[in-house]
Amino acid sequence: MIRLNGVSFSYGDEVALQDIDLSIERGSAVALIGPNGSGKSTLMKILTGLEMVNQGAYFFDGQRVDPKALADRTFAKNLHRRIGFLFQNSEAQLFCPTVADELAFGPLQLGLDEEVAEKRVKDCALLLGIESLREKPPYQLSEGEKRKVALAAVLSLNPEVLILDEPLNSLDPRTKRFLRSLLENLHRSGKTLVASTHDFNYLKGIFTTAVVLSQDHRVIRIGPYDEIIADQAFLETHNIV
Amino acid sequence: MTLTEQGATIRDSDAFIDKSLRALTSTLAALRRSGIARVVRTGDAAVRLYSALMAVLLLSLSRGSTFPFVYGTALLVLLATRKAAVIIGVLKSSIVAALISMAVLTPALLLGYGSNGPLIALKIFCSVSTMALLAAETRWESLFETLAFIRVSNLLILIFDITLKYITVLGQYAMNLLWALKLRSVGKNRTKQRSFSGIAGTLFLRSGHMARTLHQAMECRGFTGSYVIHRRLRFGIETPILLGLDGMLITVFVLWGHP
Numbered sequence: 001m002i003r004l005n006g007v008s009f010s011y012g013d014e015v016a017l018q019d020i021d022l023s024i025e026r027g028s029a030v031a032l033i034g035p036n037g038s039g040k041s042t043l044m045k046i047l048t049g050l051e052m053v054n055q056g057a058y059f060f061d062g063q064r065v066d067p068k069a070l071a072d073r074t075f076a077k078n079l080h081r082r083i084g085f086l087f088q089n090s091e092a093q094l095f096c097p098t099v100a101d102e103l104a105f106g107p108l109q110l111g112l113d114e115e116v117a118e119k120r121v122k123d124c125a126l127l128l129g130i131e132s133l134r135e136k137p138p139y140q141l142s143e144g145e146k147r148k149v150a151l152a153a154v155l156s157l158n159p160e161v162l163i164l165d166e167p168l169n170s171l172d173p174r175t176k177r178f179l180r181s182l183l184e185n186l187h188r189s190g191k192t193l194v195a196s197t198h199d200f201n202y203l204k205g206i207f208t209t210a211v212v213l214s215q216d217h218r219v220i221r222i223g224p225y226d227e228i229i230a231d232q233a234f235l236e237t238h239n240i241v
Numbered sequence: 242m243t244l245t246e247q248g249a250t251i252r253d254s255d256a257f258i259d260k261s262l263r264a265l266t267s268t269l270a271a272l273r274r275s276g277i278a279r280v281v282r283t284g285d286a287a288v289r290l291y292s293a294l295m296a297v298l299l300l301s302l303s304r305g306s307t308f309p310f311v312y313g314t315a316l317l318v319l320l321a322t323r324k325a326a327v328i329i330g331v332l333k334s335s336i337v338a339a340l341i342s343m344a345v346l347t348p349a350l351l352l353g354y355g356s357n358g359p360l361i362a363l364k365i366f367c368s369v370s371t372m373a374l375l376a377a378e379t380r381w382e383s384l385f386e387t388l389a390f391i392r393v394s395n396l397l398i399l400i401f402d403i404t405l406k407y408i409t410v411l412g413q414y415a416m417n418l419l420w421a422l423k424l425r426s427v428g429k430n431r432t433k434q435r436s437f438s439g440i441a442g443t444l445f446l447r448s449g450h451m452a453r454t455l456h457q458a459m460e461c462r463g464f465t466g467s468y469v470i471h472r473r474l475r476f477g478i479e480t481p482i483l484l485g486l487d488g489m490l491i492t493v494f495v496l497w498g499h500p
Contacts, residue, residue: 077463080462081463084461085461089454093455095399097382098382105464108469109464157462157463
Protein backbone atom coordinates (compact mmCIF):
# COMPACT_ATOMS: atom_id res chain seq x y z
CA MET A 1 0.00 0.00 0.00
CA ILE A 2 2.83 2.39 0.92
CA ARG A 3 6.22 2.12 -0.74
CA LEU A 4 9.30 4.29 -0.41
CA ASN A 5 12.20 3.72 -2.82
CA GLY A 6 15.56 5.27 -1.91
CA VAL A 7 13.96 8.31 -0.29
CA SER A 8 16.18 11.12 1.00
CA PHE A 9 15.06 14.43 2.46
CA SER A 10 16.79 17.46 3.90
CA TYR A 11 15.75 20.82 5.35
CA GLY A 12 18.22 23.05 3.54
CA ASP A 13 21.65 21.65 4.43
CA GLU A 14 20.30 19.63 7.32
CA VAL A 15 19.76 16.02 6.37
CA ALA A 16 16.59 14.49 7.85
CA LEU A 17 16.33 11.16 5.99
CA GLN A 18 18.83 9.17 3.95
CA ASP A 19 18.15 6.46 1.41
CA ILE A 20 14.99 5.03 2.98
CA ASP A 21 13.47 1.89 1.49
CA LEU A 22 10.23 0.90 3.15
CA SER A 23 7.10 -1.03 2.33
CA ILE A 24 3.93 -1.02 4.44
CA GLU A 25 1.14 -3.48 3.70
CA ARG A 26 -2.56 -2.74 4.04
CA GLY A 27 -3.87 -3.56 7.54
CA SER A 28 -0.44 -3.72 9.15
CA ALA A 29 0.62 -1.85 12.28
CA VAL A 30 4.07 -0.34 12.05
CA ALA A 31 6.00 1.38 14.83
CA LEU A 32 8.68 3.87 13.87
CA ILE A 33 11.29 3.94 16.55
CA GLY A 34 14.54 5.81 16.88
CA PRO A 35 16.29 8.47 18.93
CA ASN A 36 15.16 12.11 18.90
CA GLY A 37 16.05 13.84 15.64
CA SER A 38 16.40 10.59 13.67
CA GLY A 39 13.74 11.69 11.16
CA LYS A 40 10.59 9.88 12.34
CA SER A 41 8.36 12.97 12.14
CA THR A 42 9.77 13.91 8.73
CA LEU A 43 9.15 10.40 7.45
CA MET A 44 5.53 10.60 8.61
CA LYS A 45 5.08 14.00 6.95
CA ILE A 46 6.35 12.51 3.70
CA LEU A 47 3.89 9.63 4.00
CA THR A 48 1.08 12.16 4.53
CA GLY A 49 2.12 14.18 1.49
CA LEU A 50 3.05 17.26 3.52
CA GLU A 51 6.74 17.14 2.59
CA MET A 52 8.08 16.14 -0.80
CA VAL A 53 11.07 13.85 -1.13
CA ASN A 54 14.33 15.34 -2.48
CA GLN A 55 15.48 12.02 -3.91
CA GLY A 56 13.81 8.70 -4.54
CA ALA A 57 10.09 8.05 -4.91
CA TYR A 58 6.99 7.60 -2.73
CA PHE A 59 4.10 5.47 -3.96
CA PHE A 60 0.70 5.24 -2.30
CA ASP A 61 -1.50 2.46 -3.61
CA GLY A 62 0.61 2.27 -6.76
CA GLN A 63 0.37 5.99 -7.52
CA ARG A 64 3.43 8.18 -7.23
CA VAL A 65 3.00 11.02 -4.74
CA ASP A 66 4.95 14.06 -5.92
CA PRO A 67 4.30 17.81 -6.32
CA LYS A 68 2.81 17.27 -9.78
CA ALA A 69 0.28 14.72 -8.49
CA LEU A 70 -0.60 16.86 -5.45
CA ALA A 71 -1.22 19.90 -7.66
CA ASP A 72 -4.35 18.02 -8.75
CA ARG A 73 -6.93 18.96 -6.07
CA THR A 74 -8.90 15.76 -6.47
CA PHE A 75 -5.80 13.63 -5.98
CA ALA A 76 -4.69 15.72 -2.98
CA LYS A 77 -8.13 15.54 -1.32
CA ASN A 78 -8.34 11.82 -1.95
CA LEU A 79 -4.90 11.25 -0.44
CA HIS A 80 -5.78 13.30 2.65
CA ARG A 81 -9.07 11.46 3.00
CA ARG A 82 -7.32 8.10 2.90
CA ILE A 83 -4.38 9.03 5.13
CA GLY A 84 -5.09 10.65 8.50
CA PHE A 85 -2.27 12.30 10.44
CA LEU A 86 -2.17 13.03 14.15
CA PHE A 87 0.45 15.69 14.85
CA GLN A 88 2.78 15.46 17.83
CA ASN A 89 1.54 18.84 19.02
CA SER A 90 -2.26 18.56 19.08
CA GLU A 91 -2.60 22.27 19.77
CA ALA A 92 -1.28 23.11 16.31
CA GLN A 93 -3.84 20.80 14.75
CA LEU A 94 -6.91 22.42 16.30
CA PHE A 95 -8.08 25.69 14.80
CA CYS A 96 -11.89 25.78 14.78
CA PRO A 97 -14.02 27.76 17.27
CA THR A 98 -15.60 24.68 18.87
CA VAL A 99 -14.86 20.97 19.19
CA ALA A 100 -17.94 20.13 17.07
CA ASP A 101 -16.71 22.43 14.28
CA GLU A 102 -13.29 20.85 14.57
CA LEU A 103 -14.70 17.36 14.03
CA ALA A 104 -16.91 18.52 11.16
CA PHE A 105 -14.16 20.46 9.36
CA GLY A 106 -12.61 17.50 7.51
CA PRO A 107 -15.85 15.84 6.31
CA LEU A 108 -17.28 19.19 5.13
CA GLN A 109 -14.06 20.10 3.34
CA LEU A 110 -14.22 16.80 1.53
CA GLY A 111 -17.67 17.69 0.27
CA LEU A 112 -19.84 15.44 2.46
CA ASP A 113 -23.29 16.83 3.14
CA GLU A 114 -24.16 18.31 6.53
CA GLU A 115 -26.23 15.35 7.79
CA VAL A 116 -23.43 12.87 7.08
CA ALA A 117 -20.87 15.22 8.64
CA GLU A 118 -23.03 15.66 11.75
CA LYS A 119 -23.40 11.88 12.09
CA ARG A 120 -19.63 11.50 11.87
CA VAL A 121 -19.17 14.22 14.48
CA LYS A 122 -21.54 12.38 16.83
CA ASP A 123 -19.95 8.98 16.21
CA CYS A 124 -16.38 10.21 16.67
CA ALA A 125 -17.26 12.25 19.76
CA LEU A 126 -18.88 9.14 21.24
CA LEU A 127 -15.92 6.93 20.28
CA LEU A 128 -13.45 9.25 21.99
CA GLY A 129 -15.74 10.09 24.92
CA ILE A 130 -15.74 13.82 24.23
CA GLU A 131 -19.48 14.51 23.75
CA SER A 132 -19.48 16.89 26.71
CA LEU A 133 -16.78 19.03 25.06
CA ARG A 134 -18.73 19.67 21.84
CA GLU A 135 -19.29 23.40 22.37
CA LYS A 136 -15.95 24.20 24.03
CA PRO A 137 -13.14 26.07 22.26
CA PRO A 138 -10.38 23.46 21.64
CA TYR A 139 -7.53 25.71 22.77
CA GLN A 140 -8.95 25.84 26.28
CA LEU A 141 -8.93 22.07 26.81
CA SER A 142 -6.40 20.00 28.75
CA GLU A 143 -3.58 18.22 26.92
CA GLY A 144 -5.34 14.84 27.06
CA GLU A 145 -8.63 16.32 25.83
CA LYS A 146 -6.85 18.12 22.99
CA ARG A 147 -5.24 14.84 21.91
CA LYS A 148 -8.62 13.11 21.92
CA VAL A 149 -10.23 15.93 19.92
CA ALA A 150 -7.35 15.91 17.42
CA LEU A 151 -7.70 12.15 16.99
CA ALA A 152 -11.48 12.40 16.66
CA ALA A 153 -11.00 15.11 14.00
CA VAL A 154 -8.73 12.76 12.07
CA LEU A 155 -11.07 9.77 12.50
CA SER A 156 -14.05 11.80 11.27
CA LEU A 157 -12.48 11.52 7.81
CA ASN A 158 -12.61 7.73 8.20
CA PRO A 159 -9.07 7.26 6.83
CA GLU A 160 -7.69 3.89 5.79
CA VAL A 161 -4.23 4.71 7.08
CA LEU A 162 -3.67 6.36 10.43
CA ILE A 163 -0.31 8.02 10.97
CA LEU A 164 0.37 9.06 14.55
CA ASP A 165 3.32 11.13 15.71
CA GLU A 166 4.05 10.22 19.35
CA PRO A 167 0.36 9.65 20.18
CA LEU A 168 0.96 8.99 23.89
CA ASN A 169 3.45 11.77 24.50
CA SER A 170 2.84 13.82 27.68
CA LEU A 171 -0.48 12.17 28.54
CA ASP A 172 -1.61 10.86 31.91
CA PRO A 173 -1.75 7.06 32.42
CA ARG A 174 -5.55 6.84 32.11
CA THR A 175 -5.59 8.69 28.77
CA LYS A 176 -2.67 6.53 27.59
CA ARG A 177 -4.59 3.35 28.43
CA PHE A 178 -7.70 4.72 26.69
CA LEU A 179 -5.80 5.59 23.50
CA ARG A 180 -3.97 2.28 23.58
CA SER A 181 -7.20 0.34 23.60
CA LEU A 182 -8.65 2.62 20.91
CA LEU A 183 -5.65 2.04 18.63
CA GLU A 184 -5.96 -1.70 19.23
CA ASN A 185 -9.62 -1.60 18.18
CA LEU A 186 -8.88 0.55 15.14
CA HIS A 187 -6.22 -1.88 14.00
CA ARG A 188 -8.56 -4.80 14.58
CA SER A 189 -11.18 -3.07 12.44
CA GLY A 190 -8.73 -3.05 9.53
CA LYS A 191 -7.00 0.33 9.70
CA THR A 192 -3.36 0.53 8.78
CA LEU A 193 -1.41 2.09 11.64
CA VAL A 194 1.94 3.85 11.46
CA ALA A 195 3.11 5.46 14.69
CA SER A 196 6.28 6.82 16.18
CA THR A 197 6.67 6.17 19.87
CA HIS A 198 8.93 5.93 22.88
CA ASP A 199 6.17 4.36 25.02
CA PHE A 200 7.02 0.76 24.17
CA ASN A 201 5.28 -0.80 27.14
CA TYR A 202 1.94 0.97 26.65
CA LEU A 203 1.82 0.02 22.98
CA LYS A 204 2.86 -3.60 23.40
CA GLY A 205 0.61 -5.96 21.49
CA ILE A 206 -0.57 -3.42 18.91
CA PHE A 207 2.29 -3.31 16.42
CA THR A 208 3.30 -6.14 14.16
CA THR A 209 6.39 -4.50 12.71
CA ALA A 210 9.02 -2.07 13.93
CA VAL A 211 11.13 0.16 11.71
CA VAL A 212 14.23 1.46 13.46
CA LEU A 213 15.82 4.73 12.39
CA SER A 214 19.33 5.62 13.46
CA GLN A 215 20.91 8.88 14.51
CA ASP A 216 22.31 9.24 10.98
CA HIS A 217 18.73 9.19 9.57
CA ARG A 218 18.82 5.73 7.96
CA VAL A 219 16.64 2.69 8.46
CA ILE A 220 18.89 0.24 10.31
CA ARG A 221 16.46 -2.55 11.09
CA ILE A 222 12.99 -3.74 10.12
CA GLY A 223 11.46 -6.71 11.89
CA PRO A 224 8.77 -8.04 14.23
CA TYR A 225 7.97 -5.43 16.88
CA ASP A 226 8.19 -7.77 19.88
CA GLU A 227 11.54 -9.16 18.75
CA ILE A 228 13.11 -5.72 18.30
CA ILE A 229 11.72 -4.36 21.58
CA ALA A 230 13.11 -7.43 23.38
CA ASP A 231 16.60 -6.77 21.98
CA GLN A 232 17.77 -4.47 24.79
CA ALA A 233 21.42 -4.43 23.68
CA PHE A 234 20.44 -3.25 20.20
CA LEU A 235 18.12 -0.55 21.55
CA GLU A 236 20.74 0.71 24.02
CA THR A 237 23.45 0.80 21.35
CA HIS A 238 21.26 3.02 19.18
CA ASN A 239 20.15 5.33 21.97
CA ILE A 240 16.52 4.18 21.91
CA VAL A 241 16.19 3.07 25.53
CA MET B 242 13.40 44.94 44.93
CA THR B 243 15.45 41.79 45.26
CA LEU B 244 17.43 40.22 48.08
CA THR B 245 21.23 40.07 48.06
CA GLU B 246 23.09 37.08 49.50
CA GLN B 247 23.47 39.05 52.72
CA GLY B 248 19.74 39.53 52.87
CA ALA B 249 19.76 43.26 52.10
CA THR B 250 17.26 44.53 49.54
CA ILE B 251 18.45 46.26 46.39
CA ARG B 252 16.38 48.11 43.80
CA ASP B 253 16.04 46.40 40.51
CA SER B 254 14.31 47.13 37.26
CA ASP B 255 12.04 44.13 36.78
CA ALA B 256 8.90 46.24 36.93
CA PHE B 257 8.49 45.75 33.19
CA ILE B 258 8.42 41.96 33.67
CA ASP B 259 5.71 42.28 36.31
CA LYS B 260 3.74 44.73 34.17
CA SER B 261 3.98 42.46 31.14
CA LEU B 262 2.90 39.48 33.22
CA ARG B 263 -0.06 41.39 34.63
CA ALA B 264 -1.12 42.58 31.17
CA LEU B 265 -0.86 39.07 29.73
CA THR B 266 -2.66 37.54 32.68
CA SER B 267 -5.60 39.93 32.35
CA THR B 268 -5.83 39.41 28.57
CA LEU B 269 -5.77 35.63 28.95
CA ALA B 270 -8.28 35.80 31.80
CA ALA B 271 -10.63 37.81 29.57
CA LEU B 272 -10.30 35.23 26.81
CA ARG B 273 -10.90 32.40 29.29
CA ARG B 274 -13.99 34.17 30.63
CA SER B 275 -15.27 34.51 27.08
CA GLY B 276 -14.57 30.81 26.49
CA ILE B 277 -16.63 29.71 29.49
CA ALA B 278 -19.54 32.05 28.79
CA ARG B 279 -22.83 30.18 28.38
CA VAL B 280 -23.30 28.79 24.90
CA VAL B 281 -26.08 30.62 23.06
CA ARG B 282 -27.81 29.63 19.85
CA THR B 283 -26.36 31.19 16.72
CA GLY B 284 -29.56 33.12 16.05
CA ASP B 285 -29.66 34.47 19.62
CA ALA B 286 -26.03 35.62 19.39
CA ALA B 287 -26.80 37.39 16.10
CA VAL B 288 -29.85 39.15 17.61
CA ARG B 289 -27.76 40.17 20.64
CA LEU B 290 -25.04 41.66 18.41
CA TYR B 291 -27.38 43.53 16.09
CA SER B 292 -29.56 44.77 19.01
CA ALA B 293 -26.44 46.14 20.70
CA LEU B 294 -25.30 47.84 17.49
CA MET B 295 -28.77 49.32 17.00
CA ALA B 296 -28.82 50.67 20.57
CA VAL B 297 -25.43 52.35 20.05
CA LEU B 298 -26.66 53.83 16.77
CA LEU B 299 -29.87 55.17 18.37
CA LEU B 300 -27.84 56.64 21.25
CA SER B 301 -25.63 58.45 18.76
CA LEU B 302 -28.58 59.78 16.77
CA SER B 303 -30.64 60.86 19.77
CA ARG B 304 -30.92 64.51 20.73
CA GLY B 305 -31.65 65.69 24.24
CA SER B 306 -31.11 63.72 27.40
CA THR B 307 -34.41 61.80 27.73
CA PHE B 308 -33.53 58.86 25.51
CA PRO B 309 -30.00 58.32 26.93
CA PHE B 310 -31.41 58.56 30.49
CA VAL B 311 -34.21 56.09 29.81
CA TYR B 312 -31.83 53.73 28.04
CA GLY B 313 -29.15 54.14 30.75
CA THR B 314 -31.67 53.38 33.51
CA ALA B 315 -32.93 50.27 31.72
CA LEU B 316 -29.33 49.15 31.14
CA LEU B 317 -28.43 49.56 34.81
CA VAL B 318 -31.50 47.57 35.83
CA LEU B 319 -30.46 44.81 33.40
CA LEU B 320 -26.89 44.97 34.69
CA ALA B 321 -28.09 44.66 38.28
CA THR B 322 -29.42 41.18 37.50
CA ARG B 323 -25.94 39.98 36.43
CA LYS B 324 -23.15 38.41 38.48
CA ALA B 325 -20.90 40.73 40.51
CA ALA B 326 -17.85 40.00 38.32
CA VAL B 327 -19.80 40.97 35.17
CA ILE B 328 -21.14 44.16 36.81
CA ILE B 329 -17.66 45.19 37.94
CA GLY B 330 -16.11 44.41 34.54
CA VAL B 331 -18.76 46.34 32.60
CA LEU B 332 -18.84 49.36 34.93
CA LYS B 333 -15.07 49.58 35.14
CA SER B 334 -14.66 49.96 31.39
CA SER B 335 -17.66 52.24 30.87
CA ILE B 336 -16.85 54.57 33.81
CA VAL B 337 -13.23 54.87 32.62
CA ALA B 338 -14.43 55.68 29.08
CA ALA B 339 -16.93 58.28 30.40
CA LEU B 340 -14.28 59.90 32.62
CA ILE B 341 -11.82 60.12 29.73
CA SER B 342 -14.44 61.77 27.55
CA MET B 343 -15.22 64.22 30.34
CA ALA B 344 -11.52 65.01 30.71
CA VAL B 345 -11.24 65.63 26.97
CA LEU B 346 -14.28 67.93 27.08
CA THR B 347 -13.14 69.87 30.17
CA PRO B 348 -11.45 72.72 28.21
CA ALA B 349 -14.67 73.25 26.22
CA LEU B 350 -16.68 73.29 29.46
CA LEU B 351 -14.33 75.86 30.98
CA LEU B 352 -14.60 78.07 27.91
CA GLY B 353 -18.39 77.89 28.09
CA TYR B 354 -18.92 75.74 25.02
CA GLY B 355 -19.46 72.40 26.66
CA SER B 356 -23.13 72.37 27.59
CA ASN B 357 -23.41 68.98 25.87
CA GLY B 358 -20.39 67.55 27.70
CA PRO B 359 -22.28 65.55 30.36
CA LEU B 360 -24.67 64.26 27.70
CA ILE B 361 -21.78 63.05 25.55
CA ALA B 362 -20.23 61.36 28.61
CA LEU B 363 -23.61 59.71 29.35
CA LYS B 364 -23.90 58.45 25.78
CA ILE B 365 -20.36 57.08 25.92
CA PHE B 366 -21.13 55.40 29.25
CA CYS B 367 -24.24 53.74 27.80
CA SER B 368 -22.56 52.68 24.54
CA VAL B 369 -19.48 51.20 26.22
CA SER B 370 -21.64 49.43 28.86
CA THR B 371 -23.77 47.89 26.11
CA MET B 372 -20.81 46.54 24.19
CA ALA B 373 -19.00 45.41 27.36
CA LEU B 374 -22.10 43.53 28.52
CA LEU B 375 -22.38 41.89 25.11
CA ALA B 376 -18.70 40.88 25.18
CA ALA B 377 -18.96 39.57 28.75
CA GLU B 378 -22.00 37.39 28.09
CA THR B 379 -21.39 36.14 24.58
CA ARG B 380 -18.50 34.04 23.38
CA TRP B 381 -16.31 35.88 20.94
CA GLU B 382 -16.41 32.86 18.64
CA SER B 383 -20.23 33.18 18.51
CA LEU B 384 -19.96 36.88 17.72
CA PHE B 385 -17.52 36.18 14.89
CA GLU B 386 -19.89 33.54 13.56
CA THR B 387 -22.78 36.00 13.41
CA LEU B 388 -20.73 38.08 10.96
CA ALA B 389 -21.46 35.38 8.38
CA PHE B 390 -25.09 36.57 8.31
CA ILE B 391 -24.03 39.98 6.99
CA ARG B 392 -22.05 38.28 4.23
CA VAL B 393 -18.60 38.70 5.78
CA SER B 394 -16.32 36.16 4.06
CA ASN B 395 -16.30 32.79 5.86
CA LEU B 396 -12.55 32.58 5.40
CA LEU B 397 -12.18 35.95 7.17
CA ILE B 398 -14.24 34.62 10.07
CA LEU B 399 -11.97 31.56 10.24
CA ILE B 400 -8.99 33.95 10.36
CA PHE B 401 -10.62 35.81 13.31
CA ASP B 402 -11.11 32.50 15.11
CA ILE B 403 -7.53 31.43 14.48
CA THR B 404 -6.28 34.84 15.64
CA LEU B 405 -8.21 34.43 18.89
CA LYS B 406 -6.67 31.00 19.37
CA TYR B 407 -3.17 32.29 18.75
CA ILE B 408 -3.57 35.19 21.17
CA THR B 409 -4.35 32.60 23.86
CA VAL B 410 -1.71 30.04 22.91
CA LEU B 411 1.13 32.50 22.30
CA GLY B 412 0.07 34.58 25.31
CA GLN B 413 0.40 31.49 27.49
CA TYR B 414 3.79 30.75 25.93
CA ALA B 415 4.94 34.34 26.49
CA MET B 416 3.84 34.11 30.10
CA ASN B 417 5.94 30.99 30.61
CA LEU B 418 8.96 32.73 29.08
CA LEU B 419 8.41 35.78 31.32
CA TRP B 420 8.10 33.58 34.40
CA ALA B 421 11.36 31.84 33.44
CA LEU B 422 13.04 35.23 32.99
CA LYS B 423 11.72 36.46 36.32
CA LEU B 424 12.90 33.35 38.15
CA ARG B 425 16.37 33.67 36.65
CA SER B 426 16.55 37.40 37.31
CA VAL B 427 18.41 37.22 40.57
CA GLY B 428 20.07 40.32 41.94
CA LYS B 429 20.72 43.45 39.97
CA ASN B 430 20.65 42.94 36.25
CA ARG B 431 20.80 45.87 33.88
CA THR B 432 20.39 43.81 30.74
CA LYS B 433 16.90 42.44 31.26
CA GLN B 434 15.59 44.49 28.37
CA ARG B 435 17.87 42.43 26.13
CA SER B 436 16.26 39.24 27.48
CA PHE B 437 12.89 40.82 26.77
CA SER B 438 13.76 41.31 23.12
CA GLY B 439 14.89 37.66 23.13
CA ILE B 440 11.41 36.70 24.31
CA ALA B 441 9.84 38.71 21.51
CA GLY B 442 12.14 37.01 18.98
CA THR B 443 11.37 33.55 20.36
CA LEU B 444 7.65 34.30 20.17
CA PHE B 445 8.01 35.44 16.58
CA LEU B 446 9.83 32.24 15.59
CA ARG B 447 7.38 30.11 17.53
CA SER B 448 4.39 31.77 15.87
CA GLY B 449 5.98 31.17 12.44
CA HIS B 450 6.50 27.50 13.27
CA MET B 451 2.95 27.14 14.58
CA ALA B 452 1.54 28.82 11.48
CA ARG B 453 3.38 26.34 9.25
CA THR B 454 2.13 23.38 11.29
CA LEU B 455 -1.40 24.78 11.24
CA HIS B 456 -1.29 25.07 7.46
CA GLN B 457 -0.13 21.45 7.21
CA ALA B 458 -2.86 20.33 9.61
CA MET B 459 -5.50 22.10 7.52
CA GLU B 460 -4.10 20.60 4.35
CA CYS B 461 -4.26 17.14 5.93
CA ARG B 462 -7.97 17.60 6.50
CA GLY B 463 -8.76 18.54 2.95
CA PHE B 464 -8.37 22.34 3.08
CA THR B 465 -7.67 23.71 -0.38
CA GLY B 466 -8.21 27.42 0.20
CA SER B 467 -11.97 27.72 0.55
CA TYR B 468 -13.98 27.48 3.75
CA VAL B 469 -17.72 27.50 4.32
CA ILE B 470 -19.41 27.87 7.70
CA HIS B 471 -22.16 25.28 7.87
CA ARG B 472 -24.24 26.64 10.69
CA ARG B 473 -28.01 26.94 10.64
CA LEU B 474 -29.63 29.95 12.22
CA ARG B 475 -31.25 28.62 15.42
CA PHE B 476 -33.26 30.81 17.76
CA GLY B 477 -34.14 30.31 21.41
CA ILE B 478 -36.49 32.02 23.85
CA GLU B 479 -34.04 34.93 24.10
CA THR B 480 -34.71 36.18 20.57
CA PRO B 481 -38.41 37.19 20.98
CA ILE B 482 -37.56 38.88 24.30
CA LEU B 483 -34.72 40.85 22.72
CA LEU B 484 -36.84 41.76 19.70
CA GLY B 485 -39.57 43.00 22.07
CA LEU B 486 -37.01 45.13 23.91
CA ASP B 487 -35.71 46.42 20.56
CA GLY B 488 -39.28 47.44 19.63
CA MET B 489 -39.64 49.30 22.94
CA LEU B 490 -36.28 50.99 22.39
CA ILE B 491 -37.31 52.21 18.94
CA THR B 492 -40.63 53.49 20.35
CA VAL B 493 -38.83 55.42 23.10
CA PHE B 494 -36.45 56.82 20.49
CA VAL B 495 -39.29 57.92 18.20
CA LEU B 496 -41.19 59.52 21.11
CA TRP B 497 -38.32 61.17 23.01
CA GLY B 498 -35.16 60.60 21.00
CA HIS B 499 -35.24 63.73 18.84
CA PRO B 500 -37.37 66.52 20.28
